[in-house]
Every structure is written in structure tokens, then in C-alpha cells.
Amino acid sequence: MSDDGRVVSGSRRRNDQENLALRPQYLRDIVGQDRVRENLKIIIEAALARQEPVDHILFYGPPGLGKTSLAHVIANEMGARIHVTAGPSIERAGDLAAILTHMKQGDILFIDEVHRLGRAVEEVLYPAMEDFKLDIVIGKGPAAKNVRLNLPRFSIIGATTRLALLAGPLRDRFGANFRLDFYEQPAMEHIINRAAQLLQVEVKPEGVSEIARRSRGTPRVALRLLRRVRDYAQTRANGVISGPVAGEALQLMEIDHLGLDDGTAHFDNRFVGKNRRSLRNRPDITGKF
Numbered sequence: 064m065s066d067d068g069r070v071v072s073g074s075r076r077r078n079d080q081e082n083l084a085l086r087p088q089y090l091r092d093i094v095g096q097d098r099v100r101e102n103l104k105i106i107i108e109a110a111l112a113r114q115e116p117v118d119h120i121l122f123y124g125p126p127g128l129g130k131t132s133l134a135h136v137i138a139n140e141m142g143a144r145i146h147v148t149a150g151p152s153i154e155r156a157g158d159l160a161a162i163l164t165h166m167k168q169g170d171i172l173f174i175d176e177v178h179r180l181g182r183a184v185e186e187v188l189y190p191a192m193e194d195f196k197l198d199i200v201i202g203k204g205p206a207a208k209n210v211r212l213n214l215p216r217f218s219i220i221g222a223t224t225r226l227a228l229l230a231g232p233l234r235d236r237f238g239a240n241f242r243l244d245f246y247e248q249p250a251m252e253h254i255i256n257r258a259a260q261l262l263q264v265e266v267k268p269e270g271v272s273e274i275a276r277r278s279r280g281t282p283r284v285a286l287r288l289l290r291r292v293r294d295y296a297q298t299r300a301n302g303v304i305s306g307p308v309a310g311e312a313l314q315l316m317e318i319d320h321l322g323l324d325d326g327t328a329h330f331d332n333r334f335v336g337k338n339r340r341s342l343r344n345r346p347d348i349t350g351k352f
Contacts, residue, residue: 085258085286086132088139092257095250096129099241103133106239107140116169116218117141118238119192121177123226127283128243130222134173137220145171150179156187163197168215177221178228185233192219192236245280248272254282255289259304264293269306277313279322291316 087093090107093100103120110117117137122130131147138145146162153159153174166172174180180188190196190211197212221237223229234240246254252275259266266289274292278285295312296304317324 085261087129087136090136090140093129093133093136094253094257095246096243099133099243102239102241103137107137110141116143116171116216119219119221119236121221121223121229121234121237121240122243123223123229123240124243125245125281126224127281128245129282130243131173131175133243134171134220134222137218138171141169141171143169143171143218145173147173147175150174150176153180153184155181156183159184159187159191160197160199163191163214164212166215166217168217170215170217171220172217173220173222175222176224177233178223178225180233182230185230188219189232189236246282247280248275251275251278251280251282251285255285258286258289262289262293264289264296264304265302266304267306270304270309273306273309273313274304277318277320277322284322288313288318 090100090104106117106120120137122133124130134147135145137143144167146166148162153162162172187198190198191214195214195216197214199210199212200207201210219237221229226234252271255271255274255278256266259271270292274285274288278288292304292309292312295315296302296308299311300308
């Protein structure tokens with residue numbers, strides 16, 4: 064389903080550049096995703112002890128839950144340089160070869176939307192991930208020959224919202240696969256409090272709770288709502304985000320207590336109206352709106 068670009072969408076938008084400074088930098092900054100965080104801590108500590116790059120890692124789950132942030136956290140913890148690209152950007156095998164030949168020892172290559180890599184690109188990626196070899200063809204026709212280049216040991220971190228579309232052979236080459244789940248209310252409140260401090264916005268506990276409750280367990284949505292409520296507070300409430308101020312701002316944006324609005328994902332309002340009670344306990348459904 065296409066993204067209509069509204070403020071409550073979990074999909075990435077241009078103003079997400081504003082989120083860069085709000086992202087956690089190290090594992091200690093991450094709240095929620097306890098299982099994933101603990102597993103990553105073990106993987107990173109073991110890799111540092113062996114003085115090796117981390118194993119290839121795959122993150123999957125709904126958009127806006129921090130897959131890209133976790134990739135940068137891993138790079139910071141490892142003291143590694145990170146290269147960022149996306150599956151749709153790598154159209155030909157030669158594009159991937161150009162990226163891989165610029166990798167240095169211990170570097171991390173983060174591939175967002177990894178499920179959208181083409182089959183020809185994946186074939187080049189397999190030996191690179193498994194044996195750190197790059198197979199390229201030089202020349203054309205009868206004079207063409209295959210050349211295998213050695214690559215430095217590096218790590219690939221993949222992210223996808225559509226695990227089922229990821230080719231089995233590619234998925235099997237990731238040494239660790241982690242699903243990111245929607246965040247609980249306390250974790251969302253902590254994220255909003257931290258972001259408010261970084262944005263230098265005064266926010267009351269009731270305001271934090273109100274924004275967190277309508278963010279559908281998705282940090283990206285929470286940060287967008289916080290910025291819009293901040294705008295409202297600065298122009299209508301002396302810059303302080305209280306519970307009533309947050310409620311008024313979100314009501315003005317026509318966002319209800321579930322974090323939904325009348326046009327959410329073009330859903331039939333009759334469906335939403337009949338199922339509000341069940342949706343309240345199903346963040347896995349509301350997160351797809």
C-alpha cells in the first residue's frame with residue numbers, strides 16, 4: 064500500500080533528516096527492544112575481543128522502529144566506518160562491485176530495503192558475504208574472462224520491512240536475524256523525553272504520555288508528533304507541552320487516541336469504527352496503517 068505522506072505514517076520522509084541528531088548513538092542509549100539489545104551486546108563484545116568485524120546482521124520488522132539507528136549504533140560501538148545504501152539504488156552488479164571494492168577492513172555496509180536487490184546483484188553478494196571474494200567478468204564475448212578479487216573482512220547489515228520477499232539464500236547468509244517489535248508505552252515515553260531534551264523543549268509528564276499513547280509504538284511517528292506539538296506549544300501555549308496542550312495539538316491534527324486519523328492508509332472508516340476495541344490491543348495491526 065502506498066504511503067500518503069501524512070504525519071502519522073511510519074514510512075520515511077524528507078524531514079527525517081531532523082531525526083539524525085535524535086538517534087541513539089550507543090547501545091546504552093537504546094530503550095526497548097531488550098532482547099535485540101542484549102544479543103547485539105554479546106555479538107559486539109565477542110567481536111571486539113577477537114578483533115574481528117561483527118557477523119552479518121539482518122533487521123526486519125515494520126518501518127520506523129529503528130533498524131537504521133541500530134546499524135549506526137553497531138558502527139559506533141565497533142569504531143567502524145559505515146557505508147549506507149538501499150536495495151533500489153543498486154541496479155546492476157557493477158554498482159555493487161564499485162561499493163565493495165571501496166570497503167576497508169572492518170567497515171560496515173548498511174543496505175536498507177535489502178529485499179529489493181535484483182537477482183543478478185544478489186549473485187555477486189553471495190561470495191562477498193561468505194568468502195569475501197568478488198567475482199567480476201572482464202571483456203565480452205569469447206574474450207571475456209572471470210576474475211576473482213579478494214575483499215577485506217567487512218560486515219553487511221541489512222534491513223527489510225518485507226522478510227518474506229527476501230531470497231532464502233541471501234537470508235541464510237546473515238549470521239544473526241532480529242525482528243524489531245513495537246515499543247511499549249514506558250519505552251516510548253523515555254524516547255520522547257530524550258528527544259525533548261535534545262530539542263530543548265519543555266514537556267510535562269502528561270504531555271509525554273499523551274504523545275506516546277498516540278504514536279502507535281513507533282519512535283519515528285513519536286518524533287514527528289513531538290515536533291508538531293512543539294510548534295503548537297510555541298505559538299499557542301508559551302512553549303510548554305502539557306497534557307491538555309498535547310491533546311489540543313493532536314486533536315487539531317485529527318489524530319485520535321489510537322494514533323489514527325480519518326485517512327489512515329485509506330481504510331474504511333466503518334472498519335475502524337467497529338474495531339477500535341480490538342485495535343487497541345493489536346499494535347501489529349495499527350502499525351501497518
